[in-house]
Amino acid sequence: xxxxxxxxxxxRYPDSKKDTIKxxxxxxxxxxxxxVIGHNGSGKSxxxxxxxxxxxxxxxxxxxxxxxxxxxxKRIDLLQQVGxxxxxxxxxxxxxxxxxxxxxxxxxxxxxxxxxxxxVDEALKTVGMYDYRLKAPHNLSGGQKQRVAIAGILxxxxxxxxxxxxxxxxxxxxxxxxxxxxxxxxxxxxxxIIYITHFMNEAVEAHRVILLDHGExxxxxxxxxxxxxxxxxxxxxxxxxxxxxxxxxxGIDACILEEDECVALLxxxxxxxxxx
Amino acid sequence: MSDITFGQYYPxxxxxxxxxxxxxIIITLILVVSMFLCNSVVSMAFAAICTFxxxxxxxxPFLTYLKNTxxxxxxxxxxxxxxxxxxxxEHVLFNVWKFSVTTEAIQTAxxxxxxxxxxxxxxxxxxxxxxxxxxxxxxxxxxxxxxxFKVDVHTMSMMMSIALRxxxxxxxxxxxxxNAQKARxxxxxxGNVIKKxxxxxxxxxxxxxxxxxxxxxxxxxxxxxxxxxxxxxxxMKTMHASLKDYFALLxxxxxxxxxIAFNYIKIGGLY
Numbered sequence: 001x002x003x004x005x006x007x008x009x010x011x012r013y014p015d016s017k018k019d020t021i022k023x024x025x026x027x028x029x030x031x032x033x034x035x036v037i038g039h040n041g042s043g044k045s046x047x048x049x050x051x052x053x054x055x056x057x058x059x060x061x062x063x064x065x066x067x068x069x070x071x072x073x074k075r076i077d078l079l080q081q082v083g084x085x086x087x088x089x090x091x092x093x094x095x096x097x098x099x100x101x102x103x104x105x106x107x108x109x110x111x112x113x114x115x116x117x118x119x120v121d122e123a124l125k126t127v128g129m130y131d132y133r134l135k136a137p138h139n140l141s142g143g144q145k146q147r148v149a150i151a152g153i154l155x156x157x158x159x160x161x162x163x164x165x166x167x168x169x170x171x172x173x174x175x176x177x178x179x180x181x182x183x184x185x186x187x188x189x190x191x192x193i194i195y196i197t198h199f200m201n202e203a204v205e206a207h208r209v210i211l212l213d214h215g216e217x218x219x220x221x222x223x224x225x226x227x228x229x230x231x232x233x234x235x236x237x238x239x240x241x242x243x244x245x246x247x248x249x250x251g252i253d254a255c256i257l258e259e260d261e262c263v264a265l266l267x268x269x270x271x272x273x274x275x276x
Numbered sequence: 277m278s279d280i281t282f283g284q285y286y287p288x289x290x291x292x293x294x295x296x297x298x299x300x301i302i303i304t305l306i307l308v309v310s311m312f313l314c315n316s317v318v319s320m321a322f323a324a325i326c327t328f329x330x331x332x333x334x335x336x337p338f339l340t341y342l343k344n345t346x347x348x349x350x351x352x353x354x355x356x357x358x359x360x361x362x363x364x365x366e367h368v369l370f371n372v373w374k375f376s377v378t379t380e381a382i383q384t385a386x387x388x389x390x391x392x393x394x395x396x397x398x399x400x401x402x403x404x405x406x407x408x409x410x411x412x413x414x415x416x417x418x419x420x421x422x423x424x425f426k427v428d429v430h431t432m433s434m435m436m437s438i439a440l441r442x443x444x445x446x447x448x449x450x451x452x453x454x455n456a457q458k459a460r461x462x463x464x465x466x467g468n469v470i471k472k473x474x475x476x477x478x479x480x481x482x483x484x485x486x487x488x489x490x491x492x493x494x495x496x497x498x499x500x501x502x503x504x505x506x507x508x509x510x511x512m513k514t515m516h517a518s519l520k521d522y523f524a525l526l527x528x529x530x531x532x533x534x535x536i537a538f539n540y541i542k543i544g545g546l547y
Contacts, residue, residue, distance in 0.1 A: 052500060054496060054499070054500070076502050076504060079499070079500055079501075079502045080502055083500065083501075084497075084500040086493060086496070086497055088490075088493060090445050090490070091490050091493035091494050091497060092493070092494065092497035093441070094437075094438065094441065094494070094497075094498060094501075095408075095409050095437065095441060096285065096407060096408045096409060096437070096440055096441045097285070097407050097408075097409060099512075100407065100409045100512070100513075103512035104498075104501055104503075105501040105502060106510075106512070107509055107510055107511060107512060108501060108502040108503050108504060108509055109502050110508040110509060110510050111510060112510060113510060113511060113512055113513070113514050116510065116512040117512055120512060134287050135287075136284075136285070136444070137441075138444040138445055138448070152501060153500075153501070156501065156502065
């Protein structure tokens with residue numbers, strides 16, 4: 001059985017006339033770094049909330065590590081395993097001091113004080129915010145606030161972190177800080193990351209990309225596989241990474257997603273040799 | 277508006293910062309009471325000296341304390357003037373129109389002004405040296421006994437700490453809304469009082485709406501971090517009363533005793 005499993009899940013908001021998620025089946029293994037893309041209203045955020053049980057399916061079932069999300073009695077257990085980072089960094093920081101906010105999760109779980117101290121320090125060091133541990137959150141930049149939020153989740157020792165458009169309100173520097181932190185968690189601790197974003201440059205950094213459209217999975221595969229059909233991406237109302245767009249506009253038929261690749265390709269076409 | 281410092285923690289590593297927050301609350305209460313008890317020159321001077329020693333020990337710059345007294349200057353001036361002209365006395369110094377100013381009046385006016393300033397300093401000493409979380413945690417602990425009467429002390433203290441946490445965020449938000457409305461041609465600075473009050477409506481309504489949205493998102497985020505009320509919750513920073521806390525309490529008791537005792541020492545014609 002996979003770590004996260006959606007089996008034939010349908011979800012409809014109580015006051016809505018149509019399904020937000022339609023007959024969706026999905027398997028995610030432990031340790032994957034997945035990005036989820038799709039235009040507004042494609043069901044990305046709903047998918048995220050279905051994973052940690054903030055929403056429960058209208059039909060079908062979602063299981064995480066053997067726990068069915070609809071099981072009320074396993075709720076805390078599920079929430080501890082699946083951490084979630086939201087869009088607005090201001091609205092998820094509870095305490096007025098960075099380290100006290102990071103301690104909030106483990107405190108709720110009833111972890112002994114010395115152990116909390118250890119976890120908080122480790123989590124803050126992992127996201128590179130240890131020097132700010134005594135600062136007030138409202139004096140931090142957006143990227144720093146989101147890293148504090150990530151540390152807060154990390155201190156609960158989750159198996160999976162769902163990022164629900166967590167970089168949407170950040171500037172490019174903040175986005176990079178958050179992306180780097182997330183990749184580090186995935187590589188070092190093997191934490192499964194589900195990264196919901198509408199920045200295609202971020203999406204291609206994942207191992208696997210899932211494209212949602214009207215509550216259905218349209219594409220699921222490596223970044224190259226998903227982005228290969230340029231026209232189709234545009235039809236789904238999505239951007240493509242800038243390098244890809246540039247290459248396409250130059251009339252070169254190649255699927256180029258990363259900047260380095262793009263530079264190498266252009267140099268090759270221009271007949272320039274040397275280091276990029 | 278961003279220079280509101282009241283209720284803000286000033287990070288430092290002083291003796292006072294390290295005291296048990298529960299004791300700090302009790303000590304502050306004792307000091308506040310002693311400020312009210314002193315009514316002779318000697319005892320007021322004693323209270324003032326004690327307050328300055330506390331300021332010094334807190335390692336928080338004196339200017340930071342003064343900033344807190346700035347907003348209440350009008351209050352101090354008003355009470356000063358009212359006391360000056362209304363307090364009756366025998367030694368009339370001079371007459372202004374229908375009012376006569378007496379030595380007693382001057383003394384009372386000065387006393388009350390000093391008392392208000394000391395009160396502000398003493399209470400801000402508590403908020404400067406204690407993080408809001410520690411403060412609300414201490415209040416929660418001190419009010420534990422209310423649970424007997426089915427009062428949900430934990431929820432109350434959580435509400436308080438969240439309110440404190442969101443003050444700076446909401447101030448930022450108000451400034452943003454004001455700018456946004458100004459960009460749309462709203463005027464906040466002109467017109468009479470009623471006009472100015474009416475101009476507040478387009479600020480308050482967006483603020484309320486966004487606060488509700490924030491509250492909803494925060495509730496979700498708290499749930500995601502396994503918040504389940506106060507049940508089975510632990511604290512990273514546990515409160516331990518140590519010898520130094522009892523010692524500090526003893527000092528506070530000494531201060532209040534001193535204030536009462538010094539009331540009986542009179543210098544010259546002053547009381």
